[in-house]
Amino acid sequence: MSEADRIARLVSRFGLPGERVVVASGDDAAVNRPGDAVSVTSIDAVVEGVHFELPAWPLEAVGHKAVAAALSDLAAMGATAGEVYVAAGIPRSMGEAAFDSLCDGIAAAAEFSGAAIAGGDLSAAGQLWLSVTVVGYAAEETIVTRGGARPGDVVVVTGDLGSARRAIELIAGGAKHDDARLTKQFTPRPRLAAGASLAHHGATAMIDISDGLARDAGHIGRASGAKLAIELSKLPLASGIADAEFAATSGEEYELLATVPESILAEAQHGVGEHGVALTAIGRVVEVAAAEDEGAEMLDASGGSVQLRGFDHFD
Amino acid sequence: MSEADRIARLVSRFGLPGERVVVASGDDAAVNRPGDAVSVTSIDAVVEGVHFELPAWPLEAVGHKAVAAALSDLAAMGATAGEVYVAAGIPRSMGEAAFDSLCDGIAAAAEFSGAAIAGGDLSAAGQLWLSVTVVGYAAEETIVTRGGARPGDVVVVTGDLGSARRAIELIAGGAKHDDARLTKQFTPRPRLAAGASLAHHGATAMIDISDGLARDAGHIGRASGAKLAIELSKLPLASGIADAEFAATSGEEYELLATVPESILAEAQHGVGEHGVALTAIGRVVEVAAAEDEGAEMLDASGGSVQLRGFDHFD
Numbered sequence: 001m002s003e004a005d006r007i008a009r010l011v012s013r014f015g016l017p018g019e020r021v022v023v024a025s026g027d028d029a030a031v032n033r034p035g036d037a038v039s040v041t042s043i044d045a046v047v048e049g050v051h052f053e054l055p056a057w058p059l060e061a062v063g064h065k066a067v068a069a070a071l072s073d074l075a076a077m078g079a080t081a082g083e084v085y086v087a088a089g090i091p092r093s094m095g096e097a098a099f100d101s102l103c104d105g106i107a108a109a110a111e112f113s114g115a116a117i118a119g120g121d122l123s124a125a126g127q128l129w130l131s132v133t134v135v136g137y138a139a140e141e142t143i144v145t146r147g148g149a150r151p152g153d154v155v156v157v158t159g160d161l162g163s164a165r166r167a168i169e170l171i172a173g174g175a176k177h178d179d180a181r182l183t184k185q186f187t188p189r190p191r192l193a194a195g196a197s198l199a200h201h202g203a204t205a206m207i208d209i210s211d212g213l214a215r216d217a218g219h220i221g222r223a224s225g226a227k228l229a230i231e232l233s234k235l236p237l238a239s240g241i242a243d244a245e246f247a248a249t250s251g252e253e254y255e256l257l258a259t260v261p262e263s264i265l266a267e268a269q270h271g272v273g274e275h276g277v278a279l280t281a282i283g284r285v286v287e288v289a290a291a292e293d294e295g296a297e298m299l300d301a302s303g304g305s306v307q308l309r310g311f312d313h314f315d
Numbered sequence: 316m317s318e319a320d321r322i323a324r325l326v327s328r329f330g331l332p333g334e335r336v337v338v339a340s341g342d343d344a345a346v347n348r349p350g351d352a353v354s355v356t357s358i359d360a361v362v363e364g365v366h367f368e369l370p371a372w373p374l375e376a377v378g379h380k381a382v383a384a385a386l387s388d389l390a391a392m393g394a395t396a397g398e399v400y401v402a403a404g405i406p407r408s409m410g411e412a413a414f415d416s417l418c419d420g421i422a423a424a425a426e427f428s429g430a431a432i433a434g435g436d437l438s439a440a441g442q443l444w445l446s447v448t449v450v451g452y453a454a455e456e457t458i459v460t461r462g463g464a465r466p467g468d469v470v471v472v473t474g475d476l477g478s479a480r481r482a483i484e485l486i487a488g489g490a491k492h493d494d495a496r497l498t499k500q501f502t503p504r505p506r507l508a509a510g511a512s513l514a515h516h517g518a519t520a521m522i523d524i525s526d527g528l529a530r531d532a533g534h535i536g537r538a539s540g541a542k543l544a545i546e547l548s549k550l551p552l553a554s555g556i557a558d559a560e561f562a563a564t565s566g567e568e569y570e571l572l573a574t575v576p577e578s579i580l581a582e583a584q585h586g587v588g589e590h591g592v593a594l595t596a597i598g599r600v601v602e603v604a605a606a607e608d609e610g611a612e613m614l615d616a617s618g619g620s621v622q623l624r625g626f627d628h629f630d
Contacts, residue, residue: 029357042344131446
């Protein structure tokens with residue numbers, strides 16, 4: 001199969017929605033009409049041997065995760081998904097069926113999020129890798145950065161935590177591809193609807209959890225010049241997860257961590273809940289006296305600061 | 316050097332211009348305000364061992380070429396360069412000085428074109444690769460696709476041809492990095508100003524020459540439902556190139572091939588010339604009776620059809 005055939009097959013898997021498209025794939029570039037919206041753009045890559053291993057990972061999961069991880073960054077800004085552009089390095093040994101599986105995953109992740117695959121570039125490579133650029137759209141006034149958390153705001157998180165880290169351990173232990181406990185790694189679902197709802201309701205800061213709750217909370221804290229004080233006992237734990245410290249250091253969750261003024265907490269929970277997603281209050285934003293105190297602090301049931309095991313640099 | 320340090324270093328090399336930027340690199344995604352413009356997006360990857368060899372290529376040239384090749388697709392739409400997003404797979408053995416050279420090339424290519432490096436993602440990898448997404452902007456009515464060539468239009472090409480293919484041969488033969496004849500491979504200059512001028516003057520179709528003039532002319536012909544009849548004797552040959560067939564099959568030239576109504580040829584040549592770039596008329600768009608005649612035809616001095624050596628499938 002030629003490169004052109006493969007790109008055509010990839011793009012044909014999932015047609016472009018008409019709304020913003022002026023020129024679709026097949027010319028030198030894709031042309032889109034943002035109108036009054038601002039565009040929100042992120043690039044993310046996954047590499048065999050670094051982000052996934054073969055054959056421990058099904059190829060469909062590799063494609064799905066690469067696209068979902070990139071789209072999760074749009075969710076964290078409160079944007080709606082628009083277009084997906086995929087560059088891929090494909091080992092010469094990969095056959096058509098395997099390539100189709102990879103495309104199935106790419107297409108499924110895009111489709112789930114209402115995104116269109118608008119362009120791509122394929123190349124031979126010594127190992128499999130995917131580089132995914134995603135473009136989303138939002139009204140400028142609803143964009144939520146990491147830097148707007150204010151003392152007194154409530155810290156909230158979508159969904160539940162811990163299953164992504166457990167899945168990595170299970171995959172390393174030889175789990176079967178169809179083990180339901182691997183879902184958060186193999187078919188992560190970016191929280192686009194929840195993110196847009198949080199943005200609409202007035203979230204002050206937001207990030208998607210890719211490095212683990214504790215570390216990502218630190219990112220919001222430092223960007224906002226404040227500290228996120230999080231009560232470990234309040235973390236929503238995934239089914240089968242009993243250890244809050246494990247959950248707080250579970251990366252690649254693709255849940256959203258946000259800060260909201262207390263006055264809008266109930267309506268934000270209702271709004272996010274309408275998309276079938278739980279929104280749990282887990283802490284507070286507190287003022288700090290000095291820059292070195294900015295970041296995040298994990299608290300135990302008695303209010304004491306918890307040093308997470310094997311996790312020294314999350315502030 | 317950590318991934319975060321390396322990304323910060325890459326982005327710091329070339330700051331974001333303020334015009335369209337709402338949120339710069341460092342948050343979950345970059346946010347841009349296109350306003351009345353349409354956005355033009357393309358993705359392009361280069362891979363060690365496929366598009367370049369090390370150490371035959373200086374790392375600065377690898378970075379420069381990857382970005383320039385992507386930006387050339389924007390030139391071919393008549394768009395102005397906006398933002399550049401770079402994902403890279405970096406071998407663990409690459410040291411800081413080598414990484415800096417790679418960044419120098421990326422920054423130089425972006426700077427030459429007035430583009431901003433707005434985001435990135437770095438990963439370890441077994442071989443060096445770069446995936447570059449570029450976003451440009453244009454007024455919707457000035458976008459030039461491949462599909463608008465009309466019978467009677469004049470076929471024009473910017474600059475001169477042949478040196479890109481010669482450079483590949485010289486590199487394979489062990490040429491030194493500072494050999495001036497390698498410029499078109501090591502520091503290609505996307506024809507953004509010329510492309511915008513051609514679009515402004517009313518070019519009907521346009522493509523950048525990446526596969527070789529003959530093949531890319533075929534792309535315009537088929538997309539437009541016509542044939543581009545090109546006189547080999549009229550091709551502008553690069554210094555030291557004597558063979559028009561060699562020039563017509565020289566890929567990665569990143570010159571622009573366009574079609575223009577005859578009535579605007581002189582003013583288009585003047586407009587492109589103001590940017591220091593020659594625009595040479597090399598043929599005509601002709602009507603075809605059947606779809607299988609669409610594409611391009613290379614003609615010799617007596618008007619006979621030339622079958623290019625070792626180049627069977629350019630139609």
